[in-house]
Amino acid sequence: MRPVVAAAGAAGALGLGAAAAAHVWARHVEIHRYTLREVGLRILPPGTRTIRILHISDIHLMPDQQRKLDFLEHLALLRPHLVIDTGDNISSAASIPVLAAALEPLLRRPGAFVRGSNDMFAPMPKNPARYLLPDARPSGMTDPKEPTLPVQELTDRLTEHGWKNLTNTRASIELGGLEVRLTGVDDPHLELDEMPAPLDPEPPLPAHGSVLRLGVAHAPYRRVLDSLAADGADLLLAGHTHGGQLRLPGIGAIVTNCDIPRHQARGLSTWQGVPLNVSAGMGASPYANYRLFTPPEATLLTLRAPKASPVH
Known part of the structure; x- marks a missing residue:
């Protein structure tokens, strides 16, 4: 023996x-290991020029995270036509001015954002095992009290150069011949999401006829994705999952921290026939600052019109 x-x-x-x-x-x-993930989609109306959307999420910034700040500053070199931020930007009130400084070149480009729970509430130590439960939210978080982070200060810094605040509302951005119509909700993880009412009357198509409809949320809960898809979105953007944060070879994400299927915890997939990009995000809680087989990321989505049919 x-x-x-x-x-x-x-x-x-x-x-x-x-x-x-x-x-x-x-x-x-x-x-x-900050990574730029690049994907392409042919979802623009025929004849529309190509546009690049930079999708950032879950930065969870602490003021001393210099490598993360360097990556944020580097992203400005991509010169995206549009920036979409799907929330959880900070982990400390002291991070707000540092974040704004790093994002400034991107804040001066057309953009929009939604809030995540860590834009309102400071992170706390948590038992990692609770993420294996059917609902990982701590008791009371679905009925949140007063925010513990300066939400208005963060909002003011993100909007000071023109970014749209999509908290349970709609907005429109003109991109040189393409009208981008955005619909966003507040954080579904805290059950603060309220689908904005349809515009009445529905705005007419612009003279050029080119419209792109984006549905934006922090946490990709099924109910929210269903509502945004039914609202007519051409593309859905979300974050929150950290790509599972810990992934295993052959298994993928162990958890998603919401009710989206685990195989859709990061990257490009479809929901109700609509393209869905779930960003794995750039960071993590300072109390669980690690990742395995899902490096921190930003996503550059290149959107094009359909290929022209060959002439016979």
Whole structure:
């Protein structure tokens, strides 16, 4: 029996070693491997020029996270036509001026945002095991009290150069011949989402006839995605999931922290026939600042018109 016991002990030691290596990688390496994910979609009306949308989410900024700030500043070099921010920007009130400084070149471009829970409430230590529950939200969070973060200060900094605040409302942005009609909701994770009423009357199509409809939310709960798709969105954008934050080879995301299917926890998929991009986001709570097999990211979506049919 001694060889068996020795083999079991060796296997256990290897398992512990692998777990320790994964922890070091997740906590000290991958959390800093900032990545630009690029995807293309042909969803624009025929004859419309190509546009680039930069989708950022879940920055969870602390003021001393210089590598994250450097990545945010680098994103301005992409010169996107439109920036969409799907919330959870900060982890501390002290992060607001630092975030605004890093984002300033992007804030001067056309853009819009929705709020996440960590734009209103400071992060707290949590038991990671609760994310395995059917509803990971702590008791009382669906009936939140007064925000513990300066929401208005953050909103003022994000809107000071023209970004649209999509908190349970609609907005429109003109992009050189393309009218982008946006519909957004407040954080579904806190059940603050209220689908804005349809415009009455519905605005007429512009003379050029080119309209793109975007549905924007922080957390991709099914009820919200259903409502935005039924509202006529051409593209849905959300964040919140961190791509699962911990993923396993062959399994993918272990949890999503909402009710979206795990295989849609990050990246491009479809919902009710509508393209859906769920950003894995750029950060994590300072109390759980690690990632495994899902590096922090921003997404550049290049939208084009359909290919012209060949002439016979």
